Amino acid sequence: MRVLQFGDSLLPVGAFSFSNGLETAVEIGVVHDVETLRAFVRAAVEQAATSDGVAVLATHRAVSVGDITGVDRADRAVFDRKLNEEMRTMTVRMGRKLAEMAARVLGPSTPSDWLDRIKAGATPGCLPIGQALVFAALGLSERDAFAVHQYGLATMMINASLxxxxxxxxxxxxxxxxxDADAEEAYWRVAKLGLDDMAAFAPGFDVLASLHVRAHVRMFMN
Incomplete structure (x- = not known):
């Protein structure tokens, strides 16, 4: 039930405010029907698996052995790989909201300690890190944390498409x-990777994000 709760697309962390680049993709015609939507969302989720998804696993493993330095290193690795302002805003805003919710719901825990470090400016506070910390605190597996991360990105974009x-x-x-059917294979593909292996090559997404920054009319924050 806790997997369902923290994997719910209506989790109050602000996902409704973001489209992960879909808004500009629709505006300029890159996405215009079901087939192009499927391809766009699948590409985004695949890129997430080999970048933020790796950080989810690294964080879960680090906190499980009490390696707080490792948690903050993963947090910084995610933040440093966001090439544009809107993507950085998305991940830290949602990450902080998740930490605040976890601190209220779970009480004193590793997510609440992480929130303290965010407020102190000691770590950025990226969403994938928060997801891993919450699941580790609940005693849930890294595989569950990875699945929720992948599902959350996909549902954010699908909801935006409507x-x-x-x-x-x-x-x-x-x-x-x-x-969603790709998540199992993606987990096993990245399970043995470390932070130094985090990589994503999606210049199309970066171009769309840069166009969105300058848009005069927009529904979503990115």
Missing amino acids: RLMKIHYLDAQAVLFEV
Whole structure:
């Protein structure tokens, strides 16, 4: 049940405010139907697996052995790999909200300690790190934490698509179902990687993000 709670797309951490680049992709026509939406979301989730997803696993393992330095190193690794301001804003804003929620719900714990370090400016506070810390504090597996991270990104984009496109809500759910099917293989592909192996090559996303920064009219914060 706790996997369901913390993996819920309605978790109050602000995901509704972000589209992960989908808004500009729709505006300029890169995404215009179900097929292009599927390809765009799948590409985003694949990139997340080999970058932020690696940090999720590294953080879960670090906190499990009491390595707080390792947690902060993973946090910085995520932040440093966000190439534009809006992506950095997205991950730290949602990360801090998750930490605040966990501190209220779980009480004194590793997520609340992490929140203290965020407030002190000692660590950025990126969302994937918070997800790993919460799941470790609940005694849940790194595999669950990875799955929630991947699912959260996919649902953020699918929910955004319903506000941005003329798409049937059942078609949107079919896209989510298909993209989610990749998570198992993605976990095993990155399970042996470390922070130095974090990598993502998606220049199209970076270009779309840079265009969104300068947009005069927009629905989402990124």
